[in-house]
Amino acid sequence: MIRIRPYALSDAPSLFEAVRESIDTMSAWLPWCHEGYSFEESEVWVKSQVQAFKEGSEYAFVILSESERFLGGCGLNALDLANARANLGYWVRASARGQGIATEATRLLIQWAFQNTPFHRLEILAATGNGASLRVAEKVGGHREGLLRDRIRVRDQVQDGVLFSVLRTDPRAL
Numbered sequence: 001m002i003r004i005r006p007y008a009l010s011d012a013p014s015l016f017e018a019v020r021e022s023i024d025t026m027s028a029w030l031p032w033c034h035e036g037y038s039f040e041e042s043e044v045w046v047k048s049q050v051q052a053f054k055e056g057s058e059y060a061f062v063i064l065s066e067s068e069r070f071l072g073g074c075g076l077n078a079l080d081l082a083n084a085r086a087n088l089g090y091w092v093r094a095s096a097r098g099q100g101i102a103t104e105a106t107r108l109l110i111q112w113a114f115q116n117t118p119f120h121r122l123e124i125l126a127a128t129g130n131g132a133s134l135r136v137a138e139k140v141g142g143h144r145e146g147l148l149r150d151r152i153r154v155r156d157q158v159q160d161g162v163l164f165s166v167l168r169t170d171p172r173a174l
Ligand SMILES: CC(C)(COP(=O)(O)OP(=O)(O)OC[C@H]1O[C@@H](n2cnc3c(N)ncnc32)[C@H](O)[C@@H]1OP(=O)(O)O)[C@@H](O)C(=O)NCCC(=O)NCCS
Pocket: 025, 026, 029, 030, 089, 090, 091, 092, 093, 096, 097, 098, 099, 100, 101, 102, 103, 104, 125, 126, 127, 130, 131, 132, 133, 135, 136
């Protein structure tokens, strides 16, 4: 059993530790995660996300185990209120992968989003080479809409991305 909750200012040390152990396997897919990632970056980011959540400009969540271990993060960003649409993202620390955590956290986030925001459509965009992320998008019931050419930066190149959507009206959405 896992749970998700919004970030608190006290999460910076756990976030930093989880990111640091994941850099080798995460930096290709998430540009903010880089070799020199510092504690200060964790602090600044957590602070900005606590504020953004309050303002409703982004919704970032911590993923926690039953014993409150920091397992990773997920959230809604690139909010497009005019079209009731948001991007949904996720990551799991290297030592906790392959146990269904991203899938479960994403399901919880989808439920939260449709219960607490006006969004009608959530989008998941994964690079064609990111097999684990593509699989998570499929497992949560994402509808595979198509291949977007040169859509995602992966290290120093742009690559094709696969776009998935989950709608409020999808049978498995709530
Ligand atoms: C993508 C990520 C979040 C998955 O986290 P996770 O907790 O391990 O995910 P889950 O265990 O819920 O599911 C992973 C699925 O991908 C599969 N998988 C793992 N590596 C894979 C690969 N290289 N190719 C294809 N499938 C793969 C697993 O077998 C599993 O599917 P299954 O349940 O059918 O066996 C994690 O790998 C991660 O943090 N990656 C780096 C950040 C990232 O890429 N985020 C997404 C950006 S779009």
